[in-house]
Amino acid sequence: MxxxxxxxxxxxxxxxxxxxxxxxxxxxxxxxxxxxxxxxxxxxxxxxxxxxxxxxxxxxxxxxxxxxxxxxxxxxxxxxxxxxxxxFHMFEREYEFGVDVRPTVYIPEPERATFQGIVREDGRVATRNYLGILTTVNCSATAAKLIAERFKWSGLEDFENVDGVVALTHDTGCGMAGEGSEGFEVLRRTLTGYANHPNFAGFLVLGLGCEVNQVSTLVADWNIPDHKLTVPMTIQELGGTRKTVAEGIRQIEQMLDVVDKVERTPVSASELVLAMECGGSDGYSGITANPALGAAADLLGRHGGAAVFGETPEIYGAEHLLARRAISTEVGEKLVERIRWWEAYTEKHGGSMDNNPSPGNKEGGLTTILEKSLGAAAKGGQSNLNDVVEFAEQVTAKGLTFMDTPGYDPVNATGMVAGGAQVLCFTTGRGSAFGCKPTPSIKLATNTPMYDRMTDDMDINCGVIADGGASIEEVGEQIFRLVLDVASGKKTRSEELGYGDEEFVPWQLGAVM
CATH class of the missing domain: 2.30.130.110 (Archaeosine Trna-guanine Transglycosylase; Chain: A, domain 4)
Known part of the structure; x- marks a missing residue:
């Protein structure tokens, strides 16, 4: 039969x-x-x-x-x-720190890949050249957007080396505990990371004037390089919104001549920090795009560069596999400590680590957080885990770093950009729409039908792996090459569509008072 x-x-x-x-x-x-x-x-x-x-x-x-x-x-x-x-049920996992650590086979420096980067005066390398308006509090968000709007459609025509003016607005900064509180320190660390980001050539720091997160104390704590243009402002001192917007526009206009005087030069791939994100995941994420991105991260590490990924709730149940690749017991214990923090945090707020996956994830075939995590962890490739850092802390280790972040995509990306990532790769199976100025976002589709449906949003179709048209390693090489091209100035689909102005979302911790 x-x-x-x-x-x-x-x-x-x-x-x-x-x-x-x-x-x-x-x-x-x-x-x-x-x-x-x-x-x-x-x-x-x-x-x-x-x-x-x-x-x-x-x-x-x-x-x-x-x-x-x-x-x-x-x-x-x-x-x-x-x-x-x-x-989903809780179950014990054995943590065997470092048992899978292997020597990294580095590519000799003369043979390492390069990209056309912007070398700042302090030696740090940028992939984009933005001016920013960094707000200290939600109360200054509207004024910041009005200033940026002035340059959205006109005003930059004569400054071809300036990628744009972006307002970094958020929903916090007041109604919170001040210095010493966890939420306040996380916000300050995030704002500081963006202020120091090499993709910003200069920025306004805009507050209302009476908020908990004061402009004066924020700027006083920064160690901003001398070459970076910084102008602190408050709406109350300037006499209201209209005067603030006019002064902000004037300050930006004065910066443009200076900021435009940059040129791209060949730079080693070792200068790159690549952020890795997955969102709108499906049953193919852990089979195609995530392992291919992991292969690209491994390759970047061999070229001397750095890669960082996070979403702690979405490596839950796979953290024991990452711990096996931790280069030291200290690094492994830092990872486990963050897992324990999340278990206590969700329990305190009446949640569960299995509140994830989302409805869209489940429709795409993901059943439990354990399944989602095992697929998400594939972004980490096969490299050693060299460091674990807190949200928005600077990524200083070469190779692979894990950052403690929530699974919510804009918050996770905000943390990694604050940590210094100059390029981001975002894998998606359901079809996420995302950007994160000042860092360009490369979108990687996990399956061919979604890629064909959302071609204008996607940069690479990793679904060819499931279709039998390419191997994980081949697509990983394609991703790596596109990362270098984007770092050299090539626009991503998300940039062409204008994404990135609304996706600055600092992690809010603590009580709103």
Missing amino acids: THPQLSESILRLHADDNVVIAMRDIEPGTYATGSGELMVRDPVPRGHKLSTHDIAEGEPVRKYGQVIGFASTPITPGRHVHTHNTA
């Missing part, structure tokens, strides 16, 4: 797995083939999972060779495995 078949319709990721991935929509009654042959009992959407073995109630469901959840009912072979029959 001949079975109706879908060629290569399922994929097993690890020999120990008891589920496989549907590579396309599969109907019940079909014999799916690929990693073996399997009679399908339920409709299974592409990117979702189906069982290959009997899984008793309470037994682990395994994908990537790791536990992604536990069967909430008995599951027989060929069944759709998702939220209706799989649950």
